[in-house]
Amino acid sequence: MLKLRRPSSSRSGRAILPAKQMQLAVLNGKKSKDTEEVSARCEMEFSMWGCLLLALFTASIGVEGIDRRGARTERISGSAGDVLDDNPVGKLKVYVYELPSKYNKKILHKDPRCLTHMFAAEIFMHQFLLTSAVRTLNPNEADWFYTPVYSTCDLAPNGLPLPFKSPRMMRSAIQLISARWPYWNRTEGADHFFLVPHDFGACFHYQEEKAIKRGILPLLQRSTLVQTFGQQNHVCLNDGSITIPPYAPPEKIMSHLIPPDTPRSIFVYFRGLFYDVNNDPEGGYYARGARASMWENFKNNPLFDISTDHPTTYYEDMQRAVFCLCPLGWAPWSPRLVEAVIFGCIPVIIADDIVLPFADAIPWEEIGVFVAEKDVPYLDTILTSIPVDVILRKQRLLANPSMKQAMLFPQPAQSGDAFHQILNGLARKLPHDKRIYLKPGEKVLNWTAGPVGDHKPW
């Protein structure tokens, strides 16, 4: 996943913020509202040194903020077969709002590239739900409500989605459904779910600092968010969100399969950037330095087949490798995980605190290897010291077809695929807590929260 950075018309402070956050975090261990306000003011000022002194001052007071994150996501470890094979039909009913086509079809018509990029899950989910057995046309018996908004379909010429209009689009859609149907106001969205597959989910920005500053769109705070981004104790991941894998085109993947008896002769495989010179010229920001560390430590190691090449045999090579590295980029998730699982290559996940897709259904610790970012220089020691039977067991688990199926979004949908896992996840959250139903006239959401630009009608 590649990142864009807008030219900053602003000020010195924009670049300060990262360093500041780091030092603050180091001092406090927690981000607090007060110091953030201070740093915001610093951005207006002109001297980094001034900010530094101010920050030191306030930090020494020791103002602690609230920990925004609650409990971490649970993982059910057990046989992969059980939960993955659940059939959601009969367990829940989903009502699909009929929004005007400007929210979905028209956008798709304008740019059909949305169907093949890694955020295409939002479109395919809509199409799946329209013809699925869990769909109900009677909203009164529905357990969940789905709003088909293609918020990740405003593409730049190079194909990357621009999230700048997405908050307004989402807000406009929610205004529509709250005006036209009574179900939103009934619970203020607590029994609604949205697909937000973009980099940082419903924070609607590709830059992590900006995304954190924005936070999840206030109107979506009570809804269930189905997103690809997942990191523990992060603003952009709410409790109860469902993490899904990024979209990978199934036909393309299946067309590159090689016979399973081709011996796996590559030990560690990785293809991708190590330094993002365009967006991170100084180095140290991209991937929190983990990818650069990978390169510097292992470029001379013949066991590590890593490079920035774009070979045409990328998929075939993954099937000839024992381990596939899946480090974070600008965001912790990546399509490499999906590819590794499908091609039977053990994923080596280098992303601290990441929340992996369907973490409550797939036993990721038993399938993959987790390496802390600080341990990247010792990756070879770590990987070679894994006992062989553990490796063989992981490969056996990966060979399980239900695992591979759960990572894919095939058209037409098949049982056990990612669509069904999403529905399973939603079904597991039923029945709804009685407390979500608000008394008439009661308002919890703040419709005026968020940056002013978001309130402009879309």
Next chain:
Amino acid sequence: MKQLAALQQQGRRSNSFRSNSSPLDATVDGAIKSPATIFWLFLHGVCCLISLVLGFRFSRLVFFLLFSASPSPSTTTIYSALRTTLPVISSPQERNVSADGGGSRVVVGRHGILIRPWPHPDPAEVMKAHRIIERVQAEQRSQYGVKNPRTVIAITPTYVRTFQTLHLTGVMHSLMNMRYDLVWIVVEAGGTTNETASLIAKSGLKTIHIGVDGKMPLLWEDRHKFESRMRLHALRIVREKKLDGIVMFADDSNMHSLELFDEIQNVKWIGAVSVGILAHSGGSEEGDVLMRESDADEKDEKKSQIPVQGPACNASGNLAGWHTFDTRPFVERSAIYIGDRAVVLPRKLEWAGFVLNSRLVWEDVEGKPVWVKDLVEIGKDGEDIESPLSLLKDTSVVEPLGSCGRKVLLWWLRVEARADSKFPASWIIDPPLDITVPAKRTPWPDAPPELPAYVEKVTTIPENTEKRPAKSGSKRKRSSRSKRKHNAKVLDIRASTKHAGDN
């Protein structure tokens, strides 16, 4: 993404310079000349200058250094674009484990790039990795490869001749590379010889070396028949020793692909594979004639010119017939005797294209199918057994292998030198060759025409490769005797190169 990012990069780059200077402008506009502002202005200017010199944002580094002095949860090695100016601090042993209740804090922002002190592979770990790979591959084989692989019994008829080493080495290496258990039965015409024995001993394979009396005949026809006799003899050995496995016929000049050995594991009783027939000998005229012939043929009827012998299947995948090599274009010009410069033709169906379950030739075995004749009955009277099909009463039971004959897994080739051609025994030149100097006056029959010195040097160098320090004196004497300028030059060059070779 790159284009848009590139555009933004322009903006950002200029921004990083502007960032230092724009606050400066702001203050000037503000027009508040307090000591504090002046102090900050001054500090800013200093920062600007340092950043200009260093080429990156100096203050960030200071922040980083200052605040990573406090307990940071990671080992820090500072990496920067200017490695020369900044120290590389590495403390790999220092690990402060900070375990909060909610897990470690992941911070946004600039992190150091951790490099360990010796970023090179450790040999012990490399060995461990290789063992892991081996084990993974063994597991793959056992899961997706053939279950219960059977021993391959390869029967190779051979005899001592110029091309024997070439051919036999090829077969040997193919057999050494395949991963099933092997028994290699080498049948030699004219009795076993040390030459062949030493050659096959180099393989390290389990071999049975037997000899058949009688010299290999000179004519191709007779040679084919003799080889069949040799193969039958080998089958009798299989019967005697009750060797269990899959019998395949690896003629020494054929080329086998490793897939062949994987494919023949699927045979139940008797199977047939497609054999590519490379019936081509040197001589371009052959090619031209061939082309003309093939054009004529195509006008007559649609005949496949595919040089393949093997099973032919019908639509449902059952054996329907046989493909054979069309020998009609070559019939007049085929080779008669071994070493003849003409096309060597194969027989209708070569032995090499068949594989048998060794139990077919055993004496009394339960479960032996009814359609097989007993080995003893065949070839008793010395009649020619063209192919293993003679073992069967009913040829329709043959199993077509290699996706019903569509895959060609081995190639048939017959390339031989003349029977009277000389070659050093087991290709070791001993005793050393006598030196031969082309004399100007009495040209050799095949000697090349008069050529300039450097070319002559090329032609004479190969004789130079042996070590004969004793004879160098006599060479010099000859050169002085010949009194030919360029010859002397040639010999001097030769002597000098020989000296180089000696050293």
